[in-house]
Amino acid sequence: MNSAYDAVDLIRAKRDGRSLSKDQIDWLITAYTDGTVAEEQMSALAMAIVLRGMSRAEIRQWTAAMINTGEQMDFSSLSNPEGGRRRTADKHSTGGVGDKITLPLAPLVASYGVPVPQLSGRGLGHTGGTLDKLEAVPGWRASLSNAEILQQLDTIGAVICAAGSGLAPADKKLYALRDVTGTVESIPLIASSIMSKKIAEGTDALVLDVKVGTGAFMKNCDDAAELARTMVALGTDAGVNTTALLTEMNTPLGLTAGNAMEVEESVAVLAGDGPADVVELTVALAEEMLAGVGITGVDPREKLNNGKAMDSWRAMIAAQGGDPDAQLPEPRHQHTITAAESGTVTRLDAYAVGVAAWRLGAGRARKEDAVQAAAGVRLHAKPGDTVRAGAPLVTLCTDEQQRIPRAEQAMAEAIDIFEGGDAEPVALIKARIVAGDI
Template sequence: MQMLDLIRRKREGQALAPAEIEAMIRDYTAGIIPDYQMAAFLMAVYFRGLDREETAALTRAMIASGEQIEWSSIPGVKVDKHSTGGVADTTTLVLAPLVAAAGVPVVKMSGRGLGHTGGTIDKLESIPSFRVQLTREEMIRQVKEIGLAVTAPTGKLAPADGKLYALRDVTATVESIPLIASSVMSKKIAAGADAIVLDVKVGSGAFMPDLESARELARIMVDLGREMGRRVVAVITNMDEPLGMMVGNALEVREAIAVLSGGGPRELREVCLTLGSQMLLLAGATCSDGEARRRLEELLAGGAALAKFRRFIAAQGGDPAVVDRPELLPRATDQVTIAAPSSGYISAVQARLVGEAAMLLGAGRITKESPIDLAVGIELKKRLGDYVNAGEPLAVFHVNDRANLETARERFLAAYILAAAPPTPQPLVYEIIRG
């Protein structure tokens, strides 16, 4: 195989054979193909795209590049959930115990945050002594005992994707839809769940800025899952503003506890109920959306979901006392109120800028190697459509280091547009795409 020929043909918009793609990924993973040639290929894909057969071949090749896990020793349909990334998106911390409380086993591998988006593993690490690295045997035992386990993935799962993603990140090719689809699905399928619910974010805080591109990405991922023997549903959800009211790791754990206790922001709760209902349906635990939703609402109201979260924390070595005493979570030393510069209705929020402001405070990473502060972040006081008076608090920054405080304040305020009239309400859930 001549890599130069593949680059040239893709640059000209020609389709590549599955065998060629598989050989290319195998050689790249082995270090035979250098980064500079793969970077050229990725840029050709960014401009010319991949057809469905090429995308499927790329996905299969990345799955085959490493370990493939199976959970057949765990009874029942094992479900997983994946989000394409957002701000104040605390859904996994709510969904995993909620769905497990409904009797559906949840086996999940989650990642760390990068850039403006948060990571589930970072959030869990803010719980004192919580273990985020579990062996396969520990996961099987824990899921059999309590119905769920969440762990950080090892480098053995789809290592080709890890190499390609790092290269995409520095070559401005992250936004390519077929590359996103193959990246997500290769990891999810290699991780072994029987059923997968995809939360595809669309809006100012998402990789997909418009509904059309989000719908295209969702459809490709659902089709890939079906072709590879998985039950997959994609839910397209709104990320035109932060989903919850807390942005930052320990802050988001506090908010997840509030939702599991029957409270919390309406928007976060609603998206969790929608995603959770689809997880129950895929697992065959209920027969309709309405039945699934009612069951989940009962588990929240009756305390079963919160009790499952408490057991989950204890099972992974964390201190379950945080459920009843959230003050045991890391807390910042300083709180700084960010006031509205003028009066008006909040007519638009650039969620990405809010996430970037939290990152500047230390809640997120600029690079994968960047340290983070689990205690810091942003506590929002207003939502899209709310009226705010000049000088009224828009948010409270939870701060340990003031070095980037002014830059974070400027970034945060740039996210908000105030107007004389309220904006037209937009749905939280745009549509559900099934296989």
């Protein structure tokens, strides 16, 4: 590799709107990972990228360079009684409120014989984390070795676990830097961060759930669509069969935002019940994942209704030390907010619900913070529902009573109710983006 590059020259080039070459990007990412390029230099370059953007070729090479700083997983050894190689499928969500879809989705797809290596993360701020939710199940563990992941995929077909530190270590370092330098809001950097880990994970098919709305990182459809197209392009260029759905996040998904309570709701979906929006999105994403590995013409609801998806869930939880029959944690304190007037709920702000759940202890402000398993928000009404004055709207749950007033403040302007009002139906799935759209 050419070692004659200078970080300041690369910063100037991007500042002035010029493209970086493959060799320059390879050198930069490696040099930053090993400490040759200083944090303040990468910070300046990241800001230049925020302001000047990157071409598709630059984003592709930036992503590949981050992948090459670490290990890449290989699932080609998974056994297949029918012969040939078993193709894996995965899903990634850009984060929302009440977004527990991974929990029922992974075992549902696995019940079709498709291995699902779901490497997930923890929550930060108002969005929840899949691992935090599953850790509410007594005994369940998030950290698995690569050998354990392969064994579980081979025998059970689904695994939800923490991504190892060996996957794209450059991204971990760069993400922490962006978080404290005001350079998070860059579609090239967001896309390469997500896709470097997903491509390194080695899945054959990937479905992206790109949230849009108040409770999502992307607040409008144009930005969400651009992010989706960028990530689909990165996956496609890397040989991963990649599609994306743009999905609604102005209102929380389901009727819960927390950890244990979202597990409870997910189990209800796996039992053929659960909130209609959670079921709808779970089924839609399952269809995309299955189609990505060549399985079409099936209705995933059948596996929810006949118990096959639940069997996969129970086996997956047990394999990681969890007790699928254990009682989930209950909060020590609850406070219910009631309707001040009668009418129709026309708005329930996802961001406010997420902040309330976070303030109650379900989320964290820093990566090292602990979370409460039983904390969160239960919703009793959503847009379109008619309520009477005094009827419960939301219940705030926590183990620490002193957290309730600030959570209540977060909800103060979150719900609109109008007598004789009407909530216009909003499509949960706004758009589908495939390789042909980029």
